């Protein structure tokens with residue numbers, strides 16, 4: 277299969293497992309390590325594509341499950357695909373729907389064939405399978421598609437995690453078989469195995485023997501303590517091909533992005549920056565700031581004096597607090613712009629630090645300022 281998505285290694289860090297790279301896709305190149313803003317329903321909430329480009333979002337994530345149940349993948353296909361539908365001409369990665377079924381639908385039944393579930397919108401009985409997930413993603417026309425997998429809950433019994441990862445491997449095989457356009461869309465497999473080193477190894481071996489263009493680490497950021505996630509990364513990342521993109525799903529917070537990059541992760545996604553923005557919580561270089569706090573009512577400085585984003589350049593904490601308290605949409609737009617810029621800027625600084633072999637020092641400096649040295 278001629279890979280439509282390829283990884284170009286630029287530099288490996290001397291201090292750690294970190295690396296600089298480029299992921300080449302049909303809609304452009306992604307400088308890695310990279311953070312992907314999440315646009316679940318074909319929009320990164322309240323952001324225009326132009327604003328995302330201004331902050332240099334290189335790639336965004338959207339969701340098979342959500343676009344399948346609304347507006348329906350056939351409509352997106354008839355619109356000319358997801359890029360056209362949402363007016364985004366840079367790369368798009370779509371998740372395969374498995375995780376969303378488990379996190380959103382209260383009634384579901386898993387069989388070898390696939391997952392039967394009720395729509396969280398109207399209770400309709402629906403079915404997703406590897407073949408269906410591929411049909412939907414091919415209709416959306418995303419550049420990077422994720423294999424249909426099961427993300428086991430945390431915690432989960434060893435035997436359950438083992439049986440689940442083996443079914444995820446069989447599902448990945450079926451995704452590969454039913455992929456309509458391998459020549460112009462990259463299909464990534466998702467390594468599972470919970471918090472068990474032997475199961476992670478088993479999953480990685482089974483999936484890397486099938487030669488996917490890229491690999492993700494799934495089953496993390498599901499409520500486990502951060503140190504446990506880092507332990508899983510310590511022994512899983514080295515099992516992944518060095519010449520292919522490594523994507524850590526559902527991560528995350530500034531500290532986790534840095535720790536993941538140190539362990540050789542190239543791509544990250546998380547709803548955190550956009551989700552917390554909606555209740556007025558902002559990421560700043562000295563930690564989280566909850567703008568609703570009364571002490572900001574007369575604070576006419578920027579959210580973060582070290583930030584150069586549109587929000588910090590033009591608006592005060594007092595004004596943003598007023599908008600959030602008044603439930604004004606513009607307030608959510610301003611906190612979203614800031615939080616996304618903050619993480620995208622953090623990844624630019626991470627890439628710079630790798631280039632100059634000083635990522636571990638960068639981590640210590642960042643954590644000290646962000647108040648994370650005590651974790």
Ligand SMILES: CNc1nc2cc3c(=O)[nH]c(N)nc3c(CCO)c2[nH]1
Nearest residue numbers: 371372375427494495496497525526
């Ligand atoms: C927020 N934490 C998180 N953990 C994840 C774990 C998985 C996973 O194991 N499989 C798939 N397909 N998607 C996942 C996603 C959604 C994408 O961010 C996750 N998100």
